[in-house]
Amino acid sequence: MKNLASQDGELFYLADFLTEPQALQYFERLNAELDWQQEVATIVGRRVPIPRLVCWHGDEGAVYQYSGLTHYPQAWTGTLLDLKQSIENACNHPFNSVLGNLYRDGRDSMGWHADQETILGINPFIASLSLGAERLFKIRHNKTGETVDINLVNGSLLLMGGPLQHHWRHCVPKTQQPKSARINLTFRNIKQQTL
Numbered sequence: 001m002k003n004l005a006s007q008d009g010e011l012f013y014l015a016d017f018l019t020e021p022q023a024l025q026y027f028e029r030l031n032a033e034l035d036w037q038q039e040v041a042t043i044v045g046r047r048v049p050i051p052r053l054v055c056w057h058g059d060e061g062a063v064y065q066y067s068g069l070t071h072y073p074q075a076w077t078g079t080l081l082d083l084k085q086s087i088e089n090a091c092n093h094p095f096n097s098v099l100g101n102l103y104r105d106g107r108d109s110m111g112w113h114a115d116q117e118t119i120l121g122i123n124p125f126i127a128s129l130s131l132g133a134e135r136l137f138k139i140r141h142n143k144t145g146e147t148v149d150i151n152l153v154n155g156s157l158l159l160m161g162g163p164l165q166h167h168w169r170h171c172v173p174k175t176q177q178p179k180s181a182r183i184n185l186t187f188r189n190i191k192q193q194t195l
């Protein structure tokens with residue numbers, strides 16, 4: 001498999017990790033059974049709803065802080081555990097938590113960022129599963145400005161590893177194209193806290 005990052009990290013894309021029918025079935029189940037939340041961020045003193053719905057699940061103690069918010073994990077559901085197991089088997093890497101993002105349509109998005117919180121460890125390995133509508137994923141090198149664009153299709157798996165998060169940022173931009181909903185699950189392994 002080809003590393004799509006030319007330098008400073010690992011980026012692997014498996015377009016057909018799940019078949020289309022499997023992926024759509026998982027989409028329906030997760031859309032219905034997860035408790036999707038609208039979070040609100042404070043940006044220059046103003047409270048702004050973030051442009052997507054989110055949920056955070058994981059082992060007890062997998063507490064994640066980002067965007068100034070503390071996320072206590074909800075318990076794993078059977079569907080999430082199924083997916084975690086097959087992704088762990090495929091990449092031979094353990095995960096203790098998952099961040100869910102629900103993009104309701106093309107107006108929902110994720111801004112440029114890197115997943116480099118200390119709690120993720122030095123060179124985090126992250127597995128990102130896409131279910132539902134295809135969306136563009138962009139990744140840009142911090143120094144050279146090189147960008148790589150990937151259309152993340154239904155049932156695809158994107159793997160990010162090595163020092164990628166220190167040298168590259170990524171985003172899912174808004175689009176004017178009509179888009180139905182998409183669920184993204186990023187499986188992570190974070191340092192657990194004693195509660």
Ligand SMILES: O=C(O)CCC(=O)C(=O)O
Pocket residue numbers: 099101110115128137152170171172184186
């Ligand atoms: O939706 C995606 O594909 C990207 C998600 C992401 O960047 C994140 O959860 O940090």
